[in-house]
Amino acid sequence: MYRFLLTPRWWGINLFVVLAIPFCVFMGTWQLGRFEDRVQSHEQATKQPDPSTRAAKPLDELLPVDKVTSGRPAVATGTYADQFLVPGRELDDRRGFYVLSLLRTDGGKALPVVRGWLPGTAGSVPVPAAPQGEVTVTGDLQASENIHSDGVDTRGGLPPGQLGMISAASLVNLVDYDVYDAWVTLPEAEAGDAGGAMKPVPAAAPQGSGLDLKAFQNLGYTGEWFVFAGFVLFMWFRLVRREAEAVRDVALGLVPEGEETSEGDGAGAGVAGAEGATAVPAPETTKAAQGS
Template sequence: MLQTALRPRNLALLALAVVAAVVFVLLGRWQWGVAGDDARAEALRQGQQRPVVALTDYLQPHAPFPNNGSLQRVRATGTYDTAHQVLVADRRLDGRAGLWVVTPLVVDGTGARLAVLRGFVTSPEQATAPLVRRTTVVGALAPSESPAEGTGYPSGQIGSVDIGALINVWGGEAYNAFVFGISEQPSATPASITKVPPPKPEVGHRDWRNVGYAFQWWAFAAFALYFWWRSVQEDRRDELGRGRAHDGPAPDPITQKDLHV
């Protein structure tokens, strides 16, 4: 069987089967990712629909971000730490390039800092300090962003809302999340800073459909390899058949007996 499998024709078929299998596996992984995106979108929709809760009841400083916490609306009262305000570079809003204004809020009751995305500006000069320092913020929770790839940002600017990196600058206790600021009471954000709306999940297909598509592609990958193996088996049977035909038919027992008479 091995000799048959190593024949040039079967090796060529194997190469085609492997290429097809790899393509099908990648398509399956893509569909699996789409299913995950749909599941995350559904979690975002659920977060938007849940009622506002007190931050101190929902999340503790340094605790892991909740699995279903994205876009959960929370309320927190505290004092803005204007000395540690940062600008997040390379952001866009309504087609305009600019920066996010992120100011830590020292939350009453815990003393931990919560990163509040107060809004969007097109130039650093617009990122003025809060009108009042003490306020109650209602915002939509979001997990920490990944560390920025680029470096060399101007002083006071960063590449992402990376809570781990911000904690190193802030010191002390902090929440492993940031919020898209929705409202403040009393208002602390001037008109020069435009509110950034929380992200809206896109409506997609049910995630189980994409999971089914993923398994379908993986089944195709397995079938491509199985088809090659069946082809090798057929070649081997043909070879054995030709070998028996070459040896000729076995002598007729009756004829042999007659020859000895």
């Protein structure tokens, strides 16, 4: 009954099913893995202990910044040089700006240090000056910002002394010395100025470690691929069943009248037409014979 599965047409259908189902399962598994990776990264980011309870390490030992070293306390020694303001940053649902100072280390390279946050508009309020002389700072390590980071101002055209993005790329044309491709934010114990106006900026979770819309898109794609695999298998069984029923009906002689082949129908119509053509003149011949 199922010999039709070996016909050329069904070979093509079977090959498609054999390739489509593993592909759909593979893609669904891959999307599920992406979702699980994001969940794991989110759990690691949220379960990190308080930075004050962990031993700080020298800056060079924590570079380059990744999901493991992001948020770790880093120690650097040097002298403060240029200072910039980073406008448009929110803290505790209030809008303000970061105070960013560049710490020139012993090697000459500068580390961007966010000393704190001030409310208001950058340039409209007095900013505490950075400490003079050599200092040692301990701050939470952060990766350089990009256009997808929260609070980044990509419009450009900022006044002198202001910066829209904390990164080495945005500072390369503003200072004449090398800058680390990372930055630190000082904890509360070191962020307070003489007047106590500045507030510390908490370290942010590594980018891509949160359960954002993309994470749930991966989960949705997982379901879609598995549904596709099930749909392909369902349609294959349905087609096989329908074909098997048709073969069985033919074998039992249950094929309804009118399902003959087109060649048979054409031949039957031709014979009927020929008989009709020879039968028409018969009455005229009879009448002529009677008249004579």
